[in-house]
């Protein structure tokens with residue numbers, strides 16, 4: 001099956017009893033047994049629920065994996081991966097990963113004896129240099145938030161595996177989605193998503209996903225999902241499945257609109273710099289072109305006027321772009337990393353990685369592009 005068919009049919013079958021084309025919402029915690037231990041494959045919904053099973057099969061199919069897992073949030077999915085590690089193990093992560101991931105690593109898992117090293121993933125050499133005999137996991141995110149940095153997934157994975165095949169490589173594929181890049185095909189072990197974003201696609205749920213292609217790793221992750229219990233509920237599983245069916249259609253428009261917005265901003269006299277991997281002046285444009293099918297709908301930019309007030313004026317005046325956290329829904333959103341997503345990072349730290357007061361992040365939705373550009377134009381003229 002090609003990707004655009006997989007989003008609709010991947011891992012799916014009509015429900016047996018009625019032929020229902022969509023899986024019903026099995027809103028149940030438990031299942032009748034005919035004799036102790038004799039059941040129809042379902043015992044208790046923390047272990048498995050048919051609506052979640054349908055979604056988990058779709059997750060696996062989208063990323064060309066063999067197993068998928070649905071969690072109550074993206075962070076719950078990351079938490080599950082980290083629980084495969086033991087005290088004393090080391091993790092190498094990108095230096096500008098999602099703030100919540102960084103918070104979990106440093107504020108939760110360090111106290112259980114895990115060690116984290118943060119490196120600039122732009123250079124494969126940085127990753128290799130940080131590897132020790134205790135390294136067990138590489139945590140990659142590409143493109144990154146909000147500066148849209150790109151890491152070469154295939155090169156990094158090859159180099160890491162050449163050094164030690166036991167080190168797992170995981171990619172947070174939230175920004176790109178499997179429509180744009182499929183890390184399991186590039187050799188990584190685990191793909192993670194905040195399905196809250198593009199997979200769900202309608203800003204109506206919070207959910208996480210893991211996809212793998214190794215049976216033993218799948219068994220380990222399933223045990224943790226079952227034993228720790230951070231599962232996705234049946235109603236949310238249904239909504240995510242419905243969202244996935246239009247992923248390819250939405251992404252096509254997100255990419256078209258994202259590119260048009262990036263090109264418009266690049267020419268605008270009030271804009272200092274645009275961060276979008278599809279622009280030829282992006283430092284990793286060639287890597288992005290190699291590993292992504294297109295460049296997505298996330299665009300960041302810096303105003304020439306470096307004052308916080310200039311950014312606030314813009315943020316208060318957009319009408320179609322809603323000022324809100326999150327991304328990846330059909331509606332366009334705008335956010336201010338300094339005061340919103342990255343507020344917990346000390347000023348010196350965030351300035352070092354380029355997150356200034358005048359930086360603005362857009363999640364470009366699937367509305368008519370003329371309306372989106374007109375909205376940016378009127379807000380920039382204030």
Ligand SMILES: *Cc1c(COP(=O)(O)O)cnc(C)c1O
Nearest residue numbers: 073074075098172174194196207
């Ligand atoms: C939102 C997000 C997360 C966290 O996911 P939640 O669903 O909010 O728990 C992780 N990584 C990235 C890149 C995200 O955008």
